[in-house]
Amino acid sequence: xxxxxxxxxxxxxxxxxxxxxxxxxxxxxxxxxxxxxxxxxxxxxxxxxxxxxxxxxxxxxxxxxxxxxxxxxxxxxxxxxxxxxxxxxxxxxxxxxxxxxxxxxxxxxxxxxxxxxxxxxxxxxxxxxxxxxxxxxxxxxxxxxxxxxxxxxxxxxxxxxxxxxxxxxxxxxxxxxxxxxxxxxxxxxxxxxxxxxxxxxxxxxxxxxxxxxxxxxxxxxxxxxxxxxxxxxxxxxxxxxxxxxxxxxxxxx
Numbered sequence: 510x511x512x513x514x515x516x517x518x519x520x521x522x523x524x525x526x527x528x529x530x531x532x533x534x535x536x537x538x539x540x541x542x543x544x545x546x547x548x549x550x551x552x553x554x555x556x557x558x559x560x561x562x563x564x565x566x567x568x569x570x571x572x573x574x575x576x577x578x579x580x581x582x583x584x585x586x587x588x589x590x591x592x593x594x595x596x597x598x599x600x601x602x603x604x605x606x607x608x609x610x611x612x613x614x615x616x617x618x619x620x621x622x623x624x625x626x627x628x629x630x631x632x633x634x635x636x637x638x639x640x641x642x643x644x645x646x647x648x649x650x651x652x653x654x655x656x657x658x659x660x661x662x663x664x665x666x667x668x669x670x671x672x673x674x675x676x677x678x679x680x681x682x683x684x685x686x687x688x689x690x691x692x693x694x695x696x697x698x699x700x701x702x703x704x705x706x707x708x709x710x711x712x713x714x715x716x717x718x719x720x721x722x723x724x725x726x727x728x729x730x731x732x733x734x735x736x737x738x739x740x741x742x743x744x745x746x747x748x749x750x751x752x753x754x755x756x757x758x759x760x761x762x
Contacts, residue, residue, distance in 0.1 A: 512622050513554045513600035514546050515591055517669075518608025519584065520564040524701050529608050530567055533710045538700060539568055541713065542611050543575045548719065549615035551622040556603075558594050560584045588666040592658050595651040602650050605669070610643035611709050612698040614722040620686055621648040631679035634670075639692050642743070643699035644722060645684060646670070653679045690723060695736065697743045698725070704739040711735055 518529050518539055529539040546555055555577040559565040562584060572579040580597055582590030595603060604621050606613045621633050631653040635645045647670060656679070657672050666672060700706060712735065716724055729735055
């Protein structure tokens with residue numbers, strides 16, 4: 510079995526344009542994320558899944574700089590992009606990491622790989638309401654993703670998770686054996702707004718180079734005021750998620 514970690518990212522963003530290339534400690538945010546994902550112990554390949562847009566050329570260059578693979582595909586159809594990447598690199602199962610989630614945790618990625626090897630489930634999802642926001646997204650079998658792509662009726666799949674949540678033809682499980690330390694839903698660790706960038710900047714500049722989400726949580730517990738930097742933005746984030754869900758459901762009635 511070939512296991513992959515796919516980092517889905519593009520430079521275009523309406524809320525925070527160019528966020529993947531914004532700098533913290535002289536590294537682009539996407540570089541910080543690549544370095545974190547390389548701490549996983551159970552992947553076979555890391556693939557940065559980006560687009561054919563010229564503005565994403567630098568993302569590909571940075572991927573090569575850090576010794577990971579990249580794949581270029583559709584701008585709006587994230588599902589198709591990931592499917593083509595999985596076939597290109599002969600990946601049977603992959604964990605998706607959104608390029609926004611700079612503190613996505615390799616320990617949880619490895620738990621997903623272990624769970625897949627034991628249960629052979631089609632889709633492993635996050636307990637997103639209770640975990641640190643951005644700690645883990647989902648894992649999916651390539652054959653299942655192909656079936657979803659065959660069934661979908663739109664090429665606008667930026668909100669990829671919606672196409673998994675409401676399907677019933679495949680076997681789904683919640684990520685298991687999550688250490689209690691990661692159940693911290695009050696921590697918003699995803700990059701959508703200027704305040705989020707300040708949040709990441711503050712924490713990264715105060716940690717050692719090879720830090721874990723455990724280190725992040727320990728720093729926050731010692732410096733609780735850091736949560737105030739972007740806490741108010743989480744309601745904006747949730748409203749945007751609801752807007753996306755309404756659009757998806759209206760288009761699939």
